[in-house]
Amino acid sequence: MVIDVRFPGGKKVLADFGDVAIATDQPVKSGGEGSAPQPSQMFFGAVAACSGYYALAFCQNRSIDTTGLGLSVRCQPDERTKLVGTVEMELTLPVGFPEKYREAIVRAVEACWVKKHFEHPPLFSVRTR
Structure with missing residues (x-):
């Protein structure tokens, strides 16, 4: 398994598995948008x-x-x-x-x-x- 990590902006981080990706973000109090876990x-x-x-x-x-x-x-x-x-x-x-x-x-x-x-x-x- 290979997971490529990308940074789409702000505090968001995407873990890309090829066919699917998992989006993460940070809460607003930590400078993120709270848009993902x-x-x-x-x-x-x-x-x-x-x-x-x-x-x-x-x-x-x-x-x-x-x-x-x-x-x-x-x-x-x-x-x-x-x-x-x-x-x-x-x-x-x-x-x-x-x-x-x-x-x-x-x-x-x-x-x-x-x-x-x-x-x-x-x-x-x-x-x-």
């Missing part, structure tokens, strides 16, 4: 979207109606580091969700590919040219 929001937004996808796929693969399926992600700060210290996920199951699948859907959400990168972080390198 901040990169830090996108970071945990990716975890939320990926985890949600795993829940959705779990239900779809078992022909379980997804009406009412939801996921809420709360990022709690660590007062000492000022970084996110705890990520709490609450999965809302559809009415009539089969009891026999409760633990399995939690395991499916926990298998999120993006979340797995927190458990096995990649190495980063930065260089100039």
